[in-house]
Amino acid sequence: MKTSRIGAWVAIAIGTLYFLLPLIATFEFSLKMNRDGYSFEAYKVVLSDPGFQATFGYSTLMALLTIIVGILLVVPTAYWIQLKLPRLRPVVEFITLMPLVIPAIVIVFGYLKLYNSSSWLPLTGNDRATDFLLMCSYVTLALPYLYRSIDTGLRAIDVRTLTEAAESLGASWPNILFKVIFPNVKSAILSGAFLTFAVVIGEFTMASLLGRPAFGPYLQLIGANRAYEPSALAIIAFLVTWASMGLIQVFARNARGTRKSA
Amino acid sequence: MATSSESLPQDPASSRGQTRKGLTLSSFNWLGVLPFFLFALMFLILPTLTLMVGAFQDANGHFTLANIGKLFDSNILSAYQISIEVSAASALGGSVIGMLLALAAIQGGLPQWIRPTLMTFSGVASNFAGVPLSFAFLSTLGRMGLVTVLLRTYADIDLYGTGFTILSFLGLTLTYLYFQIPLMVLIVTPAIDGLRAEWREACESLGGSGFHYWWHIALPILWPSILGSALLLFANAFGAVATAYALTGSSLNIVPILLYAQIRGDVLHDQNLGYALALGMVVITGLSNAGYIWLRSRAERGRE
Numbered sequence: 001m002k003t004s005r006i007g008a009w010v011a012i013a014i015g016t017l018y019f020l021l022p023l024i025a026t027f028e029f030s031l032k033m034n035r036d037g038y039s040f041e042a043y044k045v046v047l048s049d050p051g052f053q054a055t056f057g058y059s060t061l062m063a064l065l066t067i068i069v070g071i072l073l074v075v076p077t078a079y080w081i082q083l084k085l086p087r088l089r090p091v092v093e094f095i096t097l098m099p100l101v102i103p104a105i106v107i108v109f110g111y112l113k114l115y116n117s118s119s120w121l122p123l124t125g126n127d128r129a130t131d132f133l134l135m136c137s138y139v140t141l142a143l144p145y146l147y148r149s150i151d152t153g154l155r156a157i158d159v160r161t162l163t164e165a166a167e168s169l170g171a172s173w174p175n176i177l178f179k180v181i182f183p184n185v186k187s188a189i190l191s192g193a194f195l196t197f198a199v200v201i202g203e204f205t206m207a208s209l210l211g212r213p214a215f216g217p218y219l220q221l222i223g224a225n226r227a228y229e230p231s232a233l234a235i236i237a238f239l240v241t242w243a244s245m246g247l248i249q250v251f252a253r254n255a256r257g258t259r260k261s262a
Numbered sequence: 263m264a265t266s267s268e269s270l271p272q273d274p275a276s277s278r279g280q281t282r283k284g285l286t287l288s289s290f291n292w293l294g295v296l297p298f299f300l301f302a303l304m305f306l307i308l309p310t311l312t313l314m315v316g317a318f319q320d321a322n323g324h325f326t327l328a329n330i331g332k333l334f335d336s337n338i339l340s341a342y343q344i345s346i347e348v349s350a351a352s353a354l355g356g357s358v359i360g361m362l363l364a365l366a367a368i369q370g371g372l373p374q375w376i377r378p379t380l381m382t383f384s385g386v387a388s389n390f391a392g393v394p395l396s397f398a399f400l401s402t403l404g405r406m407g408l409v410t411v412l413l414r415t416y417a418d419i420d421l422y423g424t425g426f427t428i429l430s431f432l433g434l435t436l437t438y439l440y441f442q443i444p445l446m447v448l449i450v451t452p453a454i455d456g457l458r459a460e461w462r463e464a465c466e467s468l469g470g471s472g473f474h475y476w477w478h479i480a481l482p483i484l485w486p487s488i489l490g491s492a493l494l495l496f497a498n499a500f501g502a503v504a505t506a507y508a509l510t511g512s513s514l515n516i517v518p519i520l521l522y523a524q525i526r527g528d529v530l531h532d533q534n535l536g537y538a539l540a541l542g543m544v545v546i547t548g549l550s551n552a553g554y555i556w557l558r559s560r561a562e563r564g565r566e
Contacts (some may be wrong), residue, residue, distance in 0.1 A: 008370020012380075015363045015443070019387060022398040022440065025408030029401040080294035088295065095302045099553045102310055103501025105518055109525055110309025113316065113537075136305045143306075192373055198389045204504035209525055210345045219393040220508050223400075230397040236393035238386075245386045 023238065030231035042232035051218055052233075059207075059215035062131075063200040066138040068195045073139065074146045075189065079181050082151075082159050096147035099140050104205045108137060112209065130210055137206045142196040149195070153188025154181075190259040198244035202237050310544065316537035329538035336533075338520070342542065345500060345517040348431060351537035352438035353472070353495035357488055360446025367447075368454050381451070384444035391441040392504035399437045399509065403428045406528040429510045437509060438502070442495050449494065453561065490557030497554075517543055 005117070033041040046052050081089050100109070111133060115123035123133040164185065166176045204216035219237070223230040320326045332338065366372065367380045402409050405422060413419040427433060459481055464476045481493060503518040517539065523529045524536040 005371045008372050010364035011362050011370070012372065012376060015359070015366075015380075019383065019440070022402040025402035026398040028408055029406075045427070073298055077295050077298040080291075084291045085295060092295070092298065095299075095306070095546060098302075098306055101544075101547050102306070102498065103503070103518065103543055105503050105521055105525070105545060106313065106500065106543055107309055109521070109536070110311075110313050111305075112525065114309050114312050120351050136301070139301070140305050193391070201393050202394060204349065204392050204508070205522070209522070216393060216504065217480035219397075220504075221392060223397055223461075223508050224511070231401050234394040234397035234401070238390055238398075241390050243385050245382065248385070249382060 008191075023235075026231045026234050026238075030228060030235055033228040033232075040072055042228040042235075046222075046229050046232045046236070049229075055213055055215045057219035059201050062135060062138060062214065063197045065135050066142055066200050067196050070139045070142050070146045071150075071189055071193065074143070074150050074192075075182065076177060078147060078151045078154050079159060079177065082154050083163060088255070093147070093151075096143045098143075100144050104137075104141060104203075105209070107140060108206050108209045111137065124210065127212075130212060134206060134210050134212050134214075137210070138200045138203065140200065141199060141203070141206070142192075145195040145199065146192040149188045149192035150185060153185035156188075157184045187251045187254065190251045194244040194248045194251075198241045201240055236262060300480045313537045313540045314544070316534055317541040318515070319534055319537075321534060329532075329534045330541075332535050333538055333542055337515070338539065341515045341520045342546075343518045344515060346546070348434050348438065348516060349496045349499035351431075351435045352442045352499045353492045355435065355439055356495045357446050357450075357492040360443045361450055362489060363443065364447045364450050364454055368451065368459075370510065380447060384447040387444040388441050388448060388509065391502065393508040395437060395440055396505050396509035398441070399428055399433070403436065404434065431514075434506060434509060434516075435516060437505060438499050442499060444500065445495060446491055450484075452489055453484055457483065482526025486557040486561040489490075490554045490561065493550040493554040493557070497550040500547055500550075507562050 030042045031038040031040065031130070033039065057227065077092065081092055115121050115133060117125045123129045159181070162180050163176055166180045171180070202216050202219060203214065204220060207214035208217045208220070219230070219233055222233060317329050318325055318327065320328065333342075363380065367377045399407075401407055403411065403421070403426075407428070410421045413421055428437070461479050462475055465479055470478070501518060503522055506514065506516060507519055507522060510519075512523060520529075521536065521539050521543070524539065528536075530536055530539075
């Protein structure tokens, strides 16, 4: 027993070293922009760069739109499957897992072939339409995360009884969805939303190949041309990911707390 | 979960005196999932299918197998080979190390706080891929990276003198491990939780050693989960573009980067060969995912 505990400590120590070293190295490097000692100069330069503000804003907006559209697409579907069409569940589950199987680069290649400016539906014809296509590509990427977390949330509540209670009180379908179902799976929706945010905010492949000014391509551009700014950006990106994941934990804990006290 | 009797669409509504609604339900039911299927068709299934079809067509749209044949040209074949090697190495390393980390945190008798910390960190790190990850590894193991400099200054080891570079096979694998290991931790934890304490006690009371327990009990139960997860990790690395592109530019000839360059500027000078390249990727990631699903269902059956 004693030896296995030592082995476990060694494993954790090596793991910690491997995972912390790159973060420490990146942080240290990001502080070295001024020759005469450590400073936050790189962060100052990055944060005041109009390119950073524009692309980060664009990606944030894209992430929010993706989350809204994704939720509006997934919640009613998962609800309907649970309530009326359980036989279709394997089909829908399979489709939502497909984006994990088909690489993003293949999907976007398909878009360019299918929706190019000389096609039947020229979604790459102008900027607004391409923005729409990019958002749809992000909804596709987010499907596995959104569907799984929302479906789990729906399984934990009694969808049938809630629906029948609402129906017997004369509620319309939009009312049932938005006032009964949504609030009951709020924490599942939120955790799916934050995961989506973390995936979308720095996404590179789709945005780059669709030619939109998103944060991911900006990161790549800075990485190819600057020395210290990329490290500062990596730290910022890591903090954003960490914040998204941390918020998921907070909401999950709150949900468990309320359910226990109820 | 809904039982089969609940799943009959006409059942609950009509029995509660809502016959009018119940009558229109069968046509209405399909409408409820129509947006989802339309979306999936337009933005997931058709785009993929059109590439699959294009892979079997020549420039004039006639059926041909020539594109598939050209995949076996040495340049493209070597891209597939390096891709498969990097993905396999990072999947193998990721699954072994991730497994050991998860075992240490769950069964190693360590303080309580280790496990939730590892899980939270794994959630973050498995999503910390792409361009920022490549920056982090350049700052660590690049020519001016912290570890490179520290080794040179204090241990007198010239990392780059040994032929190492972060832009190489080894460098890319080390970088991929940063999201592969945490992913493995997240996937394999439920399987490790499924190992019951009674099994170990039974083994010990029969005089078995730790080796006996692992070799004859735990590993045979865990191996479908481990192998399945490794396949998932493989597919995960195989499709990754951003990390490799930001790290190595076009200096490493792997399939996702070749495809990326082809889409940007038709480097293969053959649009349909590009489609075949994409088809090859989907076949490889599809096969490894199918393997994962098959092994997972085996693991679940074994647990019942």
